[in-house]
Amino acid sequence: MLRVVVMxxxxxxxxxxxxxxxxxxxxxxxxxxxxxxxxxxxxALERAxxxxxxxxxxxxxxxxxxxxxxxRLAEVIGRARPDLVVMAGWMxxxxxxxxxxxxxxxxxxxxxxxxxxxxxxxxxxxxAWGVRLTGVTVHIAEEAVDGGPPILQExxxxxxxxxxxxxxxRIHAVEHRLLSRCVTLYSQGRIHRDPAxxxxxxxxxxxx
Ligand code: GAR
Numbered sequence: 001m002l003r004v005v006v007m008x009x010x011x012x013x014x015x016x017x018x019x020x021x022x023x024x025x026x027x028x029x030x031x032x033x034x035x036x037x038x039x040x041x042x043x044a045l046e047r048a049x050x051x052x053x054x055x056x057x058x059x060x061x062x063x064x065x066x067x068x069x070x071x072r073l074a075e076v077i078g079r080a081r082p083d084l085v086v087m088a089g090w091m092x093x094x095x096x097x098x099x100x101x102x103x104x105x106x107x108x109x110x111x112x113x114x115x116x117x118x119x120x121x122x123x124x125x126x127x128a129w130g131v132r133l134t135g136v137t138v139h140i141a142e143e144a145v146d147g148g149p150p151i152l153q154e155x156x157x158x159x160x161x162x163x164x165x166x167x168x169x170r171i172h173a174v175e176h177r178l179l180s181r182c183v184t185l186y187s188q189g190r191i192h193r194d195p196a197x198x199x200x201x202x203x204x205x206x207x208x
Contacts, residue, residue, distance in 0.1 A: 002030035002187040005082040007090040008037050012044025014088035014109060017176035019051045022183050030187040034080040036073065038092045060092055067097055074101035084186050087141060088179060091120060096143050104193060106141040109179050111171045113137060113153055118146035123171060124164045133157055134167070136174045138182045140193075140201070151191060151201045152182050 004022070008015050015035065023032045035048035035055045048055045056076050060069045073094065077085060078101055087108040099106055112122040113135040119125075126134040135155040140148035156171050185191050190204040 002183070003033045003081055003083045004030055004183060005034045005036060005077050005080050005085045006032055006048075007077075007085065007087045008035060008042065008044035009039055009089055009091040010042050010044060012042065012047045012089065013172060014175055014179050015044050016047050017180050018086070018088065018183060019047065019053070021176075021180040022187075023051065023053070028184050028187055030084075030183055033082065034077065036077060038090060044089070066093070066095060070095050070097035073098045077102070084183065086179070086183060093145060094141070099141060099143060104140060107151065107182065108139055108141040108146065108148070109175055110137045110139065110146050111168070111175065113155060114139060114146055114150060123168050126158060127162060127164055127167060131158055134171070136171060136178050138178055149193070149199050149201050151203060152178050154178055 006015050006018060018032060022028045022030050032053050035044065035053050037045050037055060037057050038059055040057050040059065045055050058069065058073050058076055060066060074097065082102065083105065085102050085106040087106065089109065110122060112126060113133070114137040117125045117134070133155050135153060137150050138152045139150045142148035154174050156174055158167060185203065190206060192202045194200040194202050
């Protein structure tokens with residue numbers, strides 16, 4: 001069984017998708033063993049509690065304490081012995097202190113077709129740029145913000161008259177499906193790094 005830790009910061013709609021389609025799905029050999037949240041009182045914590053999943057809050061009180069926060073994050077998550085760590089709407093920059101504890105096993109969800117629009121305002125920036133196409137990326141997390149190799153990507157068209165809210169609604173629907181698919185593929189051992197080209201991930205979609 002794939003042991004999954006999910007990192008969240010706010011609403012947790014992607015966490016909910018993982019709970020519904022992966023954690024509570026007997027056909028997927030994966031369990032969410034811990035949810036870690038960067039903010040007390042976040043809706044995501046209620047979702048985890050409702051599903052009976054243990055939660056921890058690891059907050060960053062002051063940016064100067066990032067190294068200590070990341071060491072604590074590594075310790076808390078390490079205790080859960082994860083095979084995969086999923087940043088699903090985790091909105092706080094993490095450093096090598098954390099990522100090096102789980103090499104190549106931390107993935108991140110981002111609401112654009114990276115490398116376009118990294119950072120916290122990807123949907124608003126896509127609207128402001130006037131791009132015709134944006135999308136969703138699930139990628140390996142590295143120290144560069146939203147910078148690691150993509151695993152799955154899916155385009156979402158920007159429609160005439162779209163606002164950040166209407167576009168976000170369609171992006172979220174794709175995120176929920178793509179992230180669940182990604183964790184399911186991990187549980188089936190179908191995702192690997194290409195030994196010949198380490199920037200590239202090999203994904204065996206299995207034709208399904
Ligand atoms: C998602 O759209 C995710 O892609 C985004 O935060 C949202 C969280 O929604 N993450 C980033 O922008 C990371 N740079 P949720 O809390 O409802 O799952």
